[in-house]
Structure formats: C-alpha cells, structure tokens
Amino acid sequence: MRKPIIAGNWKMNKTASEAISFVEAVKNNIPANSAVDSVVGSPALFLQSLAEAAKGTELKVSAQNCYFENAGAFTGENSPAAIADLGVQYVIIGHSERREYFHETDEDINKKAKAIIANDMTPIVCCGETLEQREAGETASWIKGQVENALDGLTNEQVANLVVAYEPIWAIGTGKSSSAADANETCGVVRETIANKFGQEVADKVRIQYGGSVKPENIKEYMAEEHIDGALVGGAALEADSFLALLEAVK
Numbered sequence: 001m002r003k004p005i006i007a008g009n010w011k012m013n014k015t016a017s018e019a020i021s022f023v024e025a026v027k028n029n030i031p032a033n034s035a036v037d038s039v040v041g042s043p044a045l046f047l048q049s050l051a052e053a054a055k056g057t058e059l060k061v062s063a064q065n066c067y068f069e070n071a072g073a074f075t076g077e078n079s080p081a082a083i084a085d086l087g088v089q090y091v092i093i094g095h096s097e098r099r100e101y102f103h104e105t106d107e108d109i110n111k112k113a114k115a116i117i118a119n120d121m122t123p124i125v126c127c128g129e130t131l132e133q134r135e136a137g138e139t140a141s142w143i144k145g146q147v148e149n150a151l152d153g154l155t156n157e158q159v160a161n162l163v164v165a166y167e168p169i170w171a172i173g174t175g176k177s178s179s180a181a182d183a184n185e186t187c188g189v190v191r192e193t194i195a196n197k198f199g200q201e202v203a204d205k206v207r208i209q210y211g212g213s214v215k216p217e218n219i220k221e222y223m224a225e226e227h228i229d230g231a232l233v234g235g236a237a238l239e240a241d242s243f244l245a246l247l248e249a250v251k
C-alpha cells in the first residue's frame, strides 16, 4: 500500500507572517500517525521559520527549488545542503513554471534530484504536457521522456522513495482540471516508464501525485484512481482551512 501524500505548493505567495499563521493553524490539526503525508511547499525565505514551527508535528516542509551544488560561487541560488540543515524534508523540482520561466532543463532536474537525495531529502519531481502536446497525441511520449531523463542514474531504492507529480500544464491554475480517468491514464504512463527502467517492484512503491486545479471538492475523485497516490496543490493549498479540507477528504 502506498501512503497518500498531499503537498501544497504556495508558489511565490505569502509574507513571513502569513506563512507562519498557516503553519500554526494547520500543524496541530493533523492527527498523529496520520494515514496521509502532509507537506507544505514554501518560498525559500520562510523555510527556516516554518521548519522550526512544524518540528515534531505531522506537517512536513518542502522547498520549491534548490541548486544542484552544495556550495560555491552561484550567486542567488539555494544550497540543498543548507536547506536540509534547516529540517526541510522535501524539494519540488521541475515544476512547469520553473521550466518555462527559468529555462530549467531535464538535465538540471536530474542533477537536482541527485543532490536532494544525497542530502537525505525527498524530491517531488514534476512532469506535464502542454495543451498543444495533448491535442497532438504526444502526452505519453513526452511524459515518458521527462520521467526517464529526470530519474536517469538513480538507484532502484532512490526511485522507490521519491515522489513524481504529474501536472498537465493546461490544468494549472486554470480551474480546468483533468478528468480523473485521463489523469490516471497518464500517471499510469509514469508508473510504466519507471517499471521499464527500474523494475515493477520499484514502480509499485513510487508515489505519483496529480496536480492541476485540485480542490477539496474534487480530490476524492483523483484519489480513487489506481495510479494516483496524492496531489500537488496550488491555489487550494494557500489557506489553512482549504488545506485541512484536502487532508480530511483523503484520510
């Protein structure tokens, strides 16, 4: 049985005090030994205070990006070693917004995945197709390529323990969510790609999230699908009440 994982991705939202208020409102409302892993993805600025505030609770903290070197002359970047040292457990990598606006390549994402794992954190590796690719029938081949490239050179154990988030770009922040059946089909492509490269046992363990206009009202439909083990949520994870409602719907 794969444990469900619900992760919020705040993107570039919130001030420090808003971020702390969220964590204070959420952290003690997640039952101990919860049946769901709960993660909040914060801008780097607040990681330290959020990791301190969430320490010892069921709420885990995620970064939204990091660099692939631990130290050096990389002005403006954030070291995975320094992020891990704060008590952060996850890092989202390869989000379509980072690929589009900051020109991240599959090769960067692969290096980041390795650096995150080397620092004992868990990567949440994002993949997803554009509307043009979907309409041209290229979704499966595109996702296969993104997943193969992002995970290249990792060991079976490393892949079994990471998280892949499938986020069709046309469903992000648009209110146009993918149907649960379509999302499941493509999450199935992710699992099959991993099975072909790392073996069925690894593919059976890896957790795959769907992301794109997920909200408390529709999350159950996704979670009922065979290959969907959780969600990566933007807008509906910004407010504590809504985030808790997502967890409540899944537990």
Ligand SMILES: O=C(CO)COP(=O)(O)O
Binding pocket: 009, 095, 167, 171, 172, 173, 174, 175, 211, 212, 213, 214, 232, 233, 234, 235, 236
């Ligand atoms: O990009 C997303 C999460 O990473 C999805 O965002 P929305 O839930 O706002 O569509």
